[in-house]
Amino acid sequence: MYRTHNNGELRASNINQEVTLSGWTQKIRNKGFMIWLDLRDRYGLTQLIFDEERSPKEVMQTAANLGREFVIQIKGTVIERESKNPAMPTGDIEILVKELIVLNESLTPPFTIEDDTDGGEDLRMKYRYLDIRRNPVRENLIFRHKVTMAVRNYLSAKDFVEIETPYLIKSTPEGARDFVVPSRMNAGQFYALPQSPQTFKQLLMVGGMDKYFQIVKCFRDEDLRADRQPEFTQIDCEMAFVEQEDILQTFEGLTRHLLKEINGVEVGEFPRMTYDEAMYRYGNDKPDIRFGMEFGYLNEVAQHKEFNVFNNAEVVIGIAIPGGNSYTRKEIDKLIDWVKRPQIGALGMVYCRCNDDGSYKSSVDKFYDQEDLARWSEVTGAKSGDLICVLSGDTEKVRAQMSALRMEVAERLGLRKADEFAPLWVVDFPLLEWDEDTERFHAMHHPFTSPKPGQMELLKTNPGDVKANAYDLVLNGNEIGGGSIRIHDKDIQSKMFDYLGFTEEEAKAQFGFLMDAFQYGAPPHGGIAFGLDRLVSILGGQETIRDFIAFPKNNAGRDVMIDAPAPIDKEQLVELNLKLDISEE
Numbered sequence: 001m002y003r004t005h006n007n008g009e010l011r012a013s014n015i016n017q018e019v020t021l022s023g024w025t026q027k028i029r030n031k032g033f034m035i036w037l038d039l040r041d042r043y044g045l046t047q048l049i050f051d052e053e054r055s056p057k058e059v060m061q062t063a064a065n066l067g068r069e070f071v072i073q074i075k076g077t078v079i080e081r082e083s084k085n086p087a088m089p090t091g092d093i094e095i096l097v098k099e100l101i102v103l104n105e106s107l108t109p110p111f112t113i114e115d116d117t118d119g120g121e122d123l124r125m126k127y128r129y130l131d132i133r134r135n136p137v138r139e140n141l142i143f144r145h146k147v148t149m150a151v152r153n154y155l156s157a158k159d160f161v162e163i164e165t166p167y168l169i170k171s172t173p174e175g176a177r178d179f180v181v182p183s184r185m186n187a188g189q190f191y192a193l194p195q196s197p198q199t200f201k202q203l204l205m206v207g208g209m210d211k212y213f214q215i216v217k218c219f220r221d222e223d224l225r226a227d228r229q230p231e232f233t234q235i236d237c238e239m240a241f242v243e244q245e246d247i248l249q250t251f252e253g254l255t256r257h258l259l260k261e262i263n264g265v266e267v268g269e270f271p272r273m274t275y276d277e278a279m280y281r282y283g284n285d286k287p288d289i290r291f292g293m294e295f296g297y298l299n300e301v302a303q304h305k306e307f308n309v310f311n312n313a314e315v316v317i318g319i320a321i322p323g324g325n326s327y328t329r330k331e332i333d334k335l336i337d338w339v340k341r342p343q344i345g346a347l348g349m350v351y352c353r354c355n356d357d358g359s360y361k362s363s364v365d366k367f368y369d370q371e372d373l374a375r376w377s378e379v380t381g382a383k384s385g386d387l388i389c390v391l392s393g394d395t396e397k398v399r400a401q402m403s404a405l406r407m408e409v410a411e412r413l414g415l416r417k418a419d420e421f422a423p424l425w426v427v428d429f430p431l432l433e434w435d436e437d438t439e440r441f442h443a444m445h446h447p448f449t450s451p452k453p454g455q456m457e458l459l460k461t462n463p464g465d466v467k468a469n470a471y472d473l474v475l476n477g478n479e480i481g482g483g484s485i486r487i488h489d490k491d492i493q494s495k496m497f498d499y500l501g502f503t504e505e506e507a508k509a510q511f512g513f514l515m516d517a518f519q520y521g522a523p524p525h526g527g528i529a530f531g532l533d534r535l536v537s538i539l540g541g542q543e544t545i546r547d548f549i550a551f552p553k554n555n556a557g558r559d560v561m562i563d564a565p566a567p568i569d570k571e572q573l574v575e576l577n578l579k580l581d582i583s584e585e
């Protein structure tokens, strides 16, 4: 038997017991006649003591030669510790060691296995198995497990059935490129890895499963943005005989349950906002509503003077930074530089100080008097002591720039508190989205999303105005889930494919199976998918999803530990009927 107890469980009540423990050597303090050692496993640390006078000689000798991260087994007696450590659950006791077996030696690890390690990100990724020995990483993985268990228990209690769907499939369009897998047995043919189980979950509804969920890997070959993973996990869900309201209720329930269960936070009914309203008030379809700084549209109160920058702009938008009047000129200039960075792309920024005595001082005093500026403060909701920041230009651009500024300022002011949770449903998304590159409309969510009742006709005349039965769940400025009510009528679905530019043959080749299925009594249905990695990281109060994934890929999409992706053997290429060098033809 390797152990009678783990390293986190012995207490004063165990004193005088003979125990066997196993684990990794953490900290070693060698005074020659006395050696102290912290033995570590997943459950905690236990202090071992080797004493010249009380431990056998050969045990002392072996102990003196132990290095960091050796795997050892010991037998000994639980004794009361002289200097107790109240910060440690096992801090009242230590083990007087009588027997010591080295189960495995270790090279000196490339970084310290401590909460605050000296290892940089790259090194920790390369030796992820050592990183996982550290408390913060291990705790995150256990935290993730707790979240997934809470999800499973909740949905299962509500009659959802977890069903696996295949990974080797044909493309399911979610707006990214597919990862493909060559088929050895079918020369020149490929599987695609699912971007989501979308079509399969719809087929499960045709199959009468009624309520489905799956905690499932999805694969999207996207250009990598910070903190995106090419493979990620969804809590994927679908229900039959539901309207949008049923879905919102059900998954608001799940989210509320998680916040309570995991974070001990009770939240009331989730507010709802249409997509148009979110864009208008926050310039963003996933607004963080934990703080204000809502957009004030200044067109009416700023476009009547000689200031042509504003006069020529489609929109003039201001926000009031709370307490921002305390910024020095230099700090304001820095903010202006920030909005002018190419990533944000503003040409400049007008500002107005709201002084404590009720007067105003703006960067455009030449054009605007105190009365004008008072109206700016009214529209933006600015109070004395605030700073009004104003951007102007093309609506879409200015909204995006102002949204970025709003988030940046909130971050700097500490308004994005990790332990405060503000969920929000954003509903009535547009069905279509204009794509500059292909110069045509694309499905904003995916091509299986149903338009709002009665809006199919609008498709011909004002396609950009058609709204969908599509919704996102937003938490603290992050989209944590999104879904829609689906089209369940074959004719409407084929019209939609046609509209989206699929020829009849293409639609048949790609989605014939779904259209066929819809001929056999498809129930009305809809669903949602949550991004589990993101959800877990928000509930865990941390920024990066990588910290909650056991073996993540880096920002370039590489697994630096196993070194993937990697070339494959010539023989393997031949077997797969693949030729890499096209010029060989």
Ligand code: ASP
Pocket (backbone or CB within 6 Å): 174, 195, 196, 197, 198, 237, 482, 483, 484, 527, 528, 529
């Ligand atoms: N399949 C969708 C997605 O991955 C979610 C859904 O519509 O249920 O975003």
